[in-house]
Amino acid sequence: MNCPICRKATSWDGNPWRPFCSERCQLTDLGSWAMEEYRVPGPNLTMELPSENAEAVESPDDEWTGNHGKQSKG
Ligand SMILES: [Zn+2]
Incomplete structure (x- = not known):
């Protein structure tokens, strides 16, 4: 038996x-036939790419360098 696709x-067993041969x-x-029924005119076949943290920009909130206060000692 061969896969018709x-x-x-x-094997059938x-x-x-x-x-x-497989679910695919x-x-x-x-x-093949479903697409004929549900054929929609539009860019609906977009692959979802995994969103990565590609933000290579400097964060404006510099907590570690917040040294604005005056140190009065004495
Ligand atoms: Zn197959």
């Missing part, structure tokens, strides 16, 4: 995605 040899191919088959 990727034509890869797959204990295969929850049969007749497909099963979703691909489902998506």
